[in-house]
Amino acid sequence: MFDVDVWQEIFSTIKKNKLRTFLTGFSVAWGIFMLMILLGSGNGLQNGVKEQFAENSVNIMWMWTGDTSIPYQGLKEGRTIKFNNADYNFLKEKDEDLELVSSRYYLPGNIMYTYKNEYGSFETSSCHPALKEMEKVKLTSGRFINDLDLNESRKVIVLAENVRKALFKEEDAIGKYVKLNTVPFKVIGVSFDAKRRDGRTSYIPVSTAQRIFNGADRVHTFAITTKMVNTAEEADSITAKVRQGMAQRHKFDPKDKRAMGSFNMLAEYIRTMKIFQAIKIFVWIIGIGTLIAGIVGVSNIMLILVKERTREIGIRKALGASPASVITLVLLESILITTIAGYIGLLVGVGIMEGINYGLEQMLAAGGGERIFFRNPTVDFTTAITSMVILVVSGALAGYLPARKAANVKPIEALRDEN
Amino acid sequence: MIQISNLHKSYAMGSNSLHVLKGLNLEIEEGEFVSIMGSSGSGKSTLLNILGILDDYDRGTYYLGGKLIQGLNETKAAMTRNEMIGFIFQSFNLISFKNAMENVALPLYYQKVSRKKRNQIALEYLDRLGLKEWAGHLPSELSGGQKQRVAIARALISKPQIILADEPTGALDSATSFEVMDILKDINNQGKTVIIVTHEHDIAAMTKKIIRLKDGVIEEVIKNGDLQLFKERILTE
Numbered sequence: 001m002f003d004v005d006v007w008q009e010i011f012s013t014i015k016k017n018k019l020r021t022f023l024t025g026f027s028v029a030w031g032i033f034m035l036m037i038l039l040g041s042g043n044g045l046q047n048g049v050k051e052q053f054a055e056n057s058v059n060i061m062w063m064w065t066g067d068t069s070i071p072y073q074g075l076k077e078g079r080t081i082k083f084n085n086a087d088y089n090f091l092k093e094k095d096e097d098l099e100l101v102s103s104r105y106y107l108p109g110n111i112m113y114t115y116k117n118e119y120g121s122f123e124t125s126s127c128h129p130a131l132k133e134m135e136k137v138k139l140t141s142g143r144f145i146n147d148l149d150l151n152e153s154r155k156v157i158v159l160a161e162n163v164r165k166a167l168f169k170e171e172d173a174i175g176k177y178v179k180l181n182t183v184p185f186k187v188i189g190v191s192f193d194a195k196r197r198d199g200r201t202s203y204i205p206v207s208t209a210q211r212i213f214n215g216a217d218r219v220h221t222f223a224i225t226t227k228m229v230n231t232a233e234e235a236d237s238i239t240a241k242v243r244q245g246m247a248q249r250h251k252f253d254p255k256d257k258r259a260m261g262s263f264n265m266l267a268e269y270i271r272t273m274k275i276f277q278a279i280k281i282f283v284w285i286i287g288i289g290t291l292i293a294g295i296v297g298v299s300n301i302m303l304i305l306v307k308e309r310t311r312e313i314g315i316r317k318a319l320g321a322s323p324a325s326v327i328t329l330v331l332l333e334s335i336l337i338t339t340i341a342g343y344i345g346l347l348v349g350v351g352i353m354e355g356i357n358y359g360l361e362q363m364l365a366a367g368g369g370e371r372i373f374f375r376n377p378t379v380d381f382t383t384a385i386t387s388m389v390i391l392v393v394s395g396a397l398a399g400y401l402p403a404r405k406a407a408n409v410k411p412i413e414a415l416r417d418e419n
Numbered sequence: 420m421i422q423i424s425n426l427h428k429s430y431a432m433g434s435n436s437l438h439v440l441k442g443l444n445l446e447i448e449e450g451e452f453v454s455i456m457g458s459s460g461s462g463k464s465t466l467l468n469i470l471g472i473l474d475d476y477d478r479g480t481y482y483l484g485g486k487l488i489q490g491l492n493e494t495k496a497a498m499t500r501n502e503m504i505g506f507i508f509q510s511f512n513l514i515s516f517k518n519a520m521e522n523v524a525l526p527l528y529y530q531k532v533s534r535k536k537r538n539q540i541a542l543e544y545l546d547r548l549g550l551k552e553w554a555g556h557l558p559s560e561l562s563g564g565q566k567q568r569v570a571i572a573r574a575l576i577s578k579p580q581i582i583l584a585d586e587p588t589g590a591l592d593s594a595t596s597f598e599v600m601d602i603l604k605d606i607n608n609q610g611k612t613v614i615i616v617t618h619e620h621d622i623a624a625m626t627k628k629i630i631r632l633k634d635g636v637i638e639e640v641i642k643n644g645d646l647q648l649f650k651e652r653i654l655t656e
């Protein structure tokens with residue numbers, strides 16, 4: 001098999017039958033090309049959607065309250081449910097399914113930001129230090145709110161980059177004071193995230209927000225991260241358990257979506273990824289199907305070749321070719337054609353996907369295309385290797401029948417003068 | 420060299436079978452130059468194919484060089500053909516996409532001789548047959564006589580003890596036929612056993628022994644000394 005002469009013999013056959021070889025290889029190249037394009041596109045879509053999820057921790061969950069819509073234990077519907085700091089402590093201490101917790105108090109009305117002569121109205125978010133990790137807040141300078149800020153209800157603020165720009169222009173904002181309405185806050189950090197739509201949010205400690213803006217212990221929403229689970233069902237049951245706990249504390253029906261709303265990202269994430277798993281399997285099936293069509297094509301052409309070459313094979317056998325050497329000749333030719341053609345299809349397919357990827361990256365770098373649900377539409381190394389193995393195996397499969405047929409050619413039958 | 424006794428061969432033709440060789444006995448010594456004659460369909464090619472281990476037989480025995488040739492598997496048969504027998508066919512049977520040199524070198528490929536070496540040997544043989552300048556040409560670019568000389572070179576290159584030729588001059592004009600026969604005569608003079616099938620009397624007359632087949636057995640063997648007689652008989656016929 002690794003005899004140079006065998007290969008020379010095969011190459012000289014191929015070289016003298018170029019068109020035939022090309023036609024044979026094309027179907028295989030096409031099959032693997034399609035597989036790569038499909039797999040790459042599938043990956044691109046998946047990565048695009050993953051990217052959307054990646055704006056937050058995948059295991060984040062938000063909760064908010066409203067008015068009850070179902071009567072509960074003699075209590076009428078239409079009661080307003082309100083979270084408070086005790087709920088924070090409950091979530092933090094009692095529920096072992098939860099990891100991080102951050103509460104938010106909505107500041108009343110429009111808050112006017114003032115620095116020297118510059119002013120404007122901007123959105124403010126109040127939170128616990130944990131929010132940085134949960135919502136992946138990125139800082140360009142300074143630091144985020146810490147436990148000390150929270151415990152001492154310090155008047156500190158993490159400014160959104162565009163707010164900083166509006167108020168401070170070219171000036172460095174860290175350590176300076178901005179007024180929120182009439183209250184001065186010390187700037188401790190600047191946050192910026194190019195991918196984030198709500199880049200306009202600035203952050204202050206929730207305790208400070210409650211104290212300064214008359215919130216007492218009122219909490220409007222919670223952001224929590226749940227423990228990581230692998231199935232949507234487990235994620236859903238964590239949601240149900242959290243709801244159960246809150247329902248008990250505030251006396252509403254756990255099924256009452258109006259009384260307390262919640263969104264568990266992890267459950268959605270797992271469901272979405274499951275869809276992609278299905279898409280991937282589907283793509284493989286289609287791809288393999290296309291490839292099988294290619295293999296059948298190669299096998300067919302090789303069969304015709306063997307028939308065409310019956311006389312040649314007969315001559316070879318008369319001159320001393322053993323059945324094994326004839327099998328080797330046909331099989332290796334088939335494997336060689338499939339592998340090389342397949343490799344070309346692979347390269348072209350991967351090349352095109354890389355090209356699209358390059359274009360996407362350029363577009364993203366230029367600041368556009370952030371709404372495109374398509375990222376890194378490439379095929380990984382393992383998949384490429386798997387495909388190559390499939391190719392070699394399919395080459396052998398494609399060559400097997402024709403090779404056996406060739407080996408069975410009887411020299412006398414082949415050499416008989418038909419004319 | 421060749422001992423055949425009570426050789427039977429029949430071909431299956433649907434439900435019935437065609438009995439071609441019916442208990443044929445034949446002995447050919449080393450270095451003989453034999454022609455096999457007989458009417459069309461008398462089994463000449465069948466006999467030659469069995470001699471060349473291209474086909475098997477039903478009954479009897481066939482010894483080649485002292486070895487019983489019977490029920491060999493394909494691999495063994497191929498090896499024996501490669502080592503002991505050189506074939507020359509009526510229709511040349513050159514491989515169309517290989518040039519003259521590569522065609523001649525092919526038997527050595529199956530003896531695992533390196534490419535460089537076998538091509539060099541092939542060139543020597545082509546030179547001997549006066550075809551050196553044609554080494555790089557494809558069979559389609561050669562005349563019938565040239566093709567047959569390439570085929571002879573190919574038959575000789577593996578240094579077989581026996582050359583089997585089925586109507587080697589069948590596709591050639593008479594002048595070229597005589598050239599080819601001269602070459603075969605030379606080969607025979609160098610000690611090789613040469614067996615040809617022909618139905619041309621003047622070709623047969625150039626060999627040293629004529630075997631006439633009829634009804635699946637040998638009807639007549641005409642030896643060297645009787646050849647003159649044979650010629651005269653043909654002329655009067």
Ligand SMILES: Nc1ncnc2c1ncn2[C@@H]1O[C@H](COP(=O)(O)OP(=O)(O)OP(=O)(O)O)[C@@H](O)[C@H]1O
Nearest residue numbers: 430431437439457458459460461462463464465466
């Ligand atoms: N493979 C085969 N299957 C069936 N019949 C066959 C086969 N090969 C030969 N025959 C028959 O066997 C008989 C002998 O054939 P063979 O080829 O040996 O004749 P031949 O003496 O060489 O004739 P020719 O001078 O025409 O070449 C013929 O009747 C032929 O039809």
Ligand SMILES: [Mg+2]
Nearest residue numbers: 463464465585
């Ligand atoms: Mg014949």
